[in-house]
Amino acid sequence: MFKKFSPATDIATHTPLKQSVQRNLRADILAQWAIEPETLEAVWPKKEGLVLVKCREHIAIYTVGAEPLFFQHFDGPYYPTLRFLHKYPYILPQVQVDRGAIRFLLAGAHMMCPGLTSPGGRLPPAEAAIPAERMVAIHAEGKEHAVGVGLTKLSTEEMKAVNKGVGVETACYLGDDLWALATL
Amino acid sequence: MGKKRAQSPPRPAVAEGDGASTSQTVEPPKEPRPPQKVFYCEVCSFPLEYCEFGSSLTKCKEWLKEEHPDLYDKYYSEEALTTKIGTLSLEAQAKLDKEAAKKEAKADAKADAALKKKLASQVTIKRIERTKRKHVTAIHGLEAFSIDLKKAAKQLAGRFATGASVTKNAQGLDEIVVQGDVSDEIFDMLEKGDGVLKGVPIANVEIVEDKKKKAE
Numbered sequence A: 001m002f003k004k005f006s007p008a009t010d011i012a013t014h015t016p017l018k019q020s021v022q023r024n025l026r027a028d029i030l031a032q033w034a035i036e037p038e039t040l041e042a043v044w045p046k047k048e049g050l051v052l053v054k055c056r057e058h059i060a061i062y063t064v065g066a067e068p069l070f071f072q073h074f075d076g077p078y079y080p081t082l083r084f085l086h087k088y089p090y091i092l093p094q095v096q097v098d099r100g101a102i103r104f105l106l107a108g109a110h111m112m113c114p115g116l117t118s119p120g121g122r123l124p125p126a127e128a129a130i131p132a133e134r135m136v137a138i139h140a141e142g143k144e145h146a147v148g149v150g151l152t153k154l155s156t157e158e159m160k161a162v163n164k165g166v167g168v169e170t171a172c173y174l175g176d177d178l179w180a181l182a183t184l
Numbered sequence B: 001m002g003k004k005r006a007q008s009p010p011r012p013a014v015a016e017g018d019g020a021s022t023s024q025t026v027e028p029p030k031e032p033r034p035p036q037k038v039f040y041c042e043v044c045s046f047p048l049e050y051c052e053f054g055s056s057l058t059k060c061k062e063w064l065k066e067e068h069p070d071l072y073d074k075y076y077s078e079e080a081l082t083t084k085i086g087t088l089s090l091e092a093q094a095k096l097d098k099e100a101a102k103k104e105a106k107a108d109a110k111a112d113a114a115l116k117k118k119l120a121s122q123v124t125i126k127r128i129e130r131t132k133r134k135h136v137t138a139i140h141g142l143e144a145f146s147i148d149l150k151k152a153a154k155q156l157a158g159r160f161a162t163g164a165s166v167t168k169n170a171q172g173l174d175e176i177v178v179q180g181d182v183s184d185e186i187f188d189m190l191e192k193g194d195g196v197l198k199g200v201p202i203a204n205v206e207i208v209e210d211k212k213k214k215a216e
């Protein structure tokens, strides 16, 4: 999503959001992330304005004090930015790719099932399976911090059974053009 | 990711962690949870553990060894290097190392080329005749020296108490257009590095005349 993304040409408008809109957004995010309202309030205080940065191809980035906190593509889920996820790693369920997959991810590739099911990869056990079309934090073998944020294309149980094709679609990753924008 | 997608329904409020800190989520705390501190590399901006996948590993390592020797040992000691390979075969790791070195060389070459290009970039201050007595001054090439054109235009408008704007010229390149003939003054400002007009070697600046053509 953020490959060849340049703020000079790809950003259309900056709009401060009305309180009523912010309230709805806050409720949506509390439903989509496993984050405590207090913690969300600490990073996005109610009195602090949320700014919607509209970008090309229906990407919307939301910032607080110029720092991107989360983004949305069309009317999909609200993805936390990777820097935000590093601070609060527990807000999304996690999957892990093996070491061999890291460089592909850092080149913007989607994550194939074998990289998630191999000995270096990790998917949750059956009782904690993640359904398809859910946001996940993408972790990497031997690394502490997430390397990307993605969306499951299959349920994690299907990934184990099918074991080919794209398992997790990459939304943003370490070193992409969103990462490069520490402030916006 | 081109097509429209339905919004994900809410998920249960328990994240599948690696057993680190998420065992008791029964009573949500009233106090916000403190953020985890992540140490980012000052060279490549990645978390330290990912420097090896960036394109500046040599510089990252130099910086870390200098600034944080203890962390350097954590990531680059003999032991750390063997454990990080994990489930990857030695051949695969050797290939990875080779690719990392190649990537780094490429990035260095690119940075070199960018610097050369910058040093070779020309800034032109063009005096354009609008009518017999009216002139405007167009400046282009400043962006090659990382000068914010909008800020520069504002500074010039303020300095000369006149209009200044950023526009695209016929070639589609951004230029600053200032009302009036202020080419010599702008040349002086660039020479002094006045305000935001910093970092342009004066040898790279030239003033040109643009007389009104008959055809226009």
Ligand SMILES: [Zn+2]
Binding pocket: B041, B042, B043, B044, B045, B046, B048, B050, B051, B054, B056, B060
């Ligand atoms: Zn680094």
